[in-house]
Amino acid sequence: MNHPASLAAIRKPLPEELLLALQNLLEDRCSTSLAMREHHGSDESSYDPMLPDAVVFAQTTEEVSSIVRLCNHYEVPVIAYGAGSSLEGHILALRGGVSLDLSQMNNMVAVHAEDLTATVQAGVTRKQLNLEIKDTGLFFPIDPGADASLGGMAATRASGTNAVRYGTMRENVLALTVVTADGRIIKTGTRAKKSSAGYDLTRVFVGSEGTLGIITEVTVRLYPLPEAISAAVCTFPSIADAVNTVIQTIQMGVPVARVEFLDENGVKAINAYDKMQLPEKSLLLFEFHGSEHGVQEQAELVQEIAAAHDGGDFEWATRPEDRSRLWAARHNAYFALLQMRPGARSISTDCCVPISMLAECIGETQLDCERCGIVYSIIGHVGDGNFHVIMMIDPEDAEDIAKAEGVNARMVARAIAMDGTCTGEHGVGLHKMDFLIQEHGENAIDMMRALKHAFDPKNIMNPGKIISWDKN
Ligand SMILES: Cc1cc2nc3c(=O)[nH]c(=O)nc-3n(C[C@H](O)[C@H](O)[C@H](O)COP(=O)(O)OP(=O)(O)OC[C@H]3O[C@@H](n4cnc5c(N)ncnc54)[C@H](O)[C@@H]3O)c2cc1C
Numbered sequence: 001m002n003h004p005a006s007l008a009a010i011r012k013p014l015p016e017e018l019l020l021a022l023q024n025l026l027e028d029r030c031s032t033s034l035a036m037r038e039h040h041g042s043d044e045s046s047y048d049p050m051l052p053d054a055v056v057f058a059q060t061t062e063e064v065s066s067i068v069r070l071c072n073h074y075e076v077p078v079i080a081y082g083a084g085s086s087l088e089g090h091i092l093a094l095r096g097g098v099s100l101d102l103s104q105m106n107n108m109v110a111v112h113a114e115d116l117t118a119t120v121q122a123g124v125t126r127k128q129l130n131l132e133i134k135d136t137g138l139f140f141p142i143d144p145g146a147d148a149s150l151g152g153m154a155a156t157r158a159s160g161t162n163a164v165r166y167g168t169m170r171e172n173v174l175a176l177t178v179v180t181a182d183g184r185i186i187k188t189g190t191r192a193k194k195s196s197a198g199y200d201l202t203r204v205f206v207g208s209e210g211t212l213g214i215i216t217e218v219t220v221r222l223y224p225l226p227e228a229i230s231a232a233v234c235t236f237p238s239i240a241d242a243v244n245t246v247i248q249t250i251q252m253g254v255p256v257a258r259v260e261f262l263d264e265n266g267v268k269a270i271n272a273y274d275k276m277q278l279p280e281k282s283l284l285l286f287e288f289h290g291s292e293h294g295v296q297e298q299a300e301l302v303q304e305i306a307a308a309h310d311g312g313d314f315e316w317a318t319r320p321e322d323r324s325r326l327w328a329a330r331h332n333a334y335f336a337l338l339q340m341r342p343g344a345r346s347i348s349t350d351c352c353v354p355i356s357m358l359a360e361c362i363g364e365t366q367l368d369c370e371r372c373g374i375v376y377s378i379i380g381h382v383g384d385g386n387f388h389v390i391m392m393i394d395p396e397d398a399e400d401i402a403k404a405e406g407v408n409a410r411m412v413a414r415a416i417a418m419d420g421t422c423t424g425e426h427g428v429g430l431h432k433m434d435f436l437i438q439e440h441g442e443n444a445i446d447m448m449r450a451l452k453h454a455f456d457p458k459n460i461m462n463p464g465k466i467i468s469w470d471k472n
Pocket of ligand 1 (some may be wrong): 079102146150151156158211334427462
C-alpha cells in the first residue's frame with residue numbers, strides 16, 4: 001500500500017550539524033546505514049517502508065533527553081522505536097528524521113516484590129521482565145503476541161490474551177519517566193496503588209504512540225503466580241455457539257484468565273505452522289487461574305455453559321509444557337496465517353465491542369468476509385469483546401487491497417455503531433486515523449489536537465500519527 005505523495009513531499013534532509021552532534025554524543029550508536037534505516041522504517045503493516053534518515057540507540061534517560069533536545073532545536077522528527085512489532089504503520093518515518101531505538105535501555109531499575117511492582121527501562125521486553133522476576137513468585141501478565149518492549153506496550157496501550165482477567169497496560173502502568181518534546185525529564189506517577197493527585201499524565205502518555213514524549217522508564221503492577229493453572233480446548237459447531245459461550249461466561253462473572261477464539265481457518269493454519277493436532281473447527285482456548293478448588297469450580301461452570309451451546313468435551317492441557325505449546329501456537333497465529341497464502345501480506349483489523357454485541361458483530365463480519373471472497377481468519381480475545389479479522393492480500397493487487405480495506409471499514413463502522421471502538425489494542429498509528437474521527441467526532445479530535453500542540457509545539461514527536469497536525 002502506498003503513502004500519500006503529499007507526505008513524502010514534506011520530507012526535509014537531515015541537517016549535517018545535527019548528524020555530527022548525534023555522532024559526537026553516541027559514536028557508533030548513531031547509524032545512517034541503509035540496512036539499519038530499512039529495519040527501522042518498515043513494519044508488519046501493509047504500508048510500503050518509509051525510512052528514517054538516521055537511527056540512534058540510547059542507553060539512559062539523560063541520553064534520550066540530549067537526543068530530543070537536539071532534534072527539537074533543529075525541528076527534526078523523532079520516532080521512538082521499541083521492538084518494532086506494532087501493526088498499524090506506527091513506526092514509519094513519514095517525514096524522515098531520527099528513529100530513537102530504546103532496545104539498549106533494557107535494565108531492570110527496581111523490583112519491589114513486597115508491593116507487587118517493578119520499574120524497568122523502556123526497552124525491557126515482556127518476556128525479559130518475566131524471566132527477571134521468576135524467583136519472586138510474581139509475574140507480569142500483559143502478553144501481546146510479539147515480545148514487545150514495555151515502553152512500546154505502554155505507548156500503544158497494549159493488551160493480549162490475559163487482559164480479560166488482568167486488564168491492559170492502562171490498568172497496569174502505575175508511573176512513567178518521560179522525556180518531553182523539549183527534552184525535559186518528568187515523572188508521571190508513583191508506586192502507590194491509587195492517587196487523586198491532579199491530571200493523570202500517566203494515562204495521557206499510555207496510548208500516545210510516541211506522539212507526545214518518549215517513555216524511558218515504566219513502573220508496572222505484578223501479580224502472584226496462581227497456585228493452580230489449567231488450560232482446555234473446546235470445539236463448537238459454529239462461530240455463534242462459541243461466542244455465545246463466551247458471552248454467558250463473562251456475564252456470569254466467571255473469572256477466566258484467558259478465553260481465545262479461533263475460527264476453522266485459524267486452527268488449520270496453526271496446525272500446519274506449529275505441527276499441532278487441534279480439531280479443525282471453531283474453537284475456544286481457555287485458561288483458568290486460582291486455587292486448586294477455584295480452578296476446578298470455574299472449569300466445571302464453563303463446561304456446563306459450553307455444553308448448553310453444543311460445545312464438545314474439554315480437552316485438557318495439564319502439563320506446563322503442553323500449555324506453553326498451546327499458547328505459543330496461539331501467539332504465532334499471525335505468522336501461521338501468512339503461510340495460508342504464500343507471498344501475501346496481511347491487513348489485520350482490531351475492533352472491540354460491548355460483550356453483549358460480540359456475536360452479532362462477529363457474525364456480520366464473517367458474512368461480509370465470505371461475500372467478498374477474501375482469504376481470511378477471525379481470531380480474538382473474545383472475553384474482552386475484542387477480535388481481529390486477518391486478511392491475506394496480494395500487495396500488488398489493488399482490487400484485493402480494496403476488498404480487504406472495505407471489510408475493515410465496515411467492521412469498524414459496525415463496532416462503532418454498537419458503541420464499541422475501532423481498535424481494542426493495536427492502536428491508531430497511520431492506518432486508523434480516519435476511524436478515530438468516526439469514533440470520537442471532530443470536537444473530541446480538536447481536544448486531542450490541542451493536547452498534541454501543547455505537548456509538542458514543533459510537531460517533532462512521531463509526526464503524522466494518531467491525529468493530523470492541522471484541522472483539515
Ligand atoms: C504477531 C503479533 C501479534 C500481536 N498481538 C498483539 C496482541 O495480542 N495485543 C496487542 O496489544 N498487540 C499485539 N500486537 C501488536 C504489538 O505487539 C504492540 O503494538 C506492541 O505493544 C508494540 O510494542 P513495541 O515495543 O514493538 O513498539 P514499537 O512497534 O517499536 O512502537 C509502537 C509505537 O509506540 C511508540 N513507542 C515505542 N517505544 C516508545 C517509548 N519508549 N516511548 C514512547 N513511544 C514509544 C512508537 O513510536 C510507535 O508509535 C501484535 C503484533 C504482532 C507482530
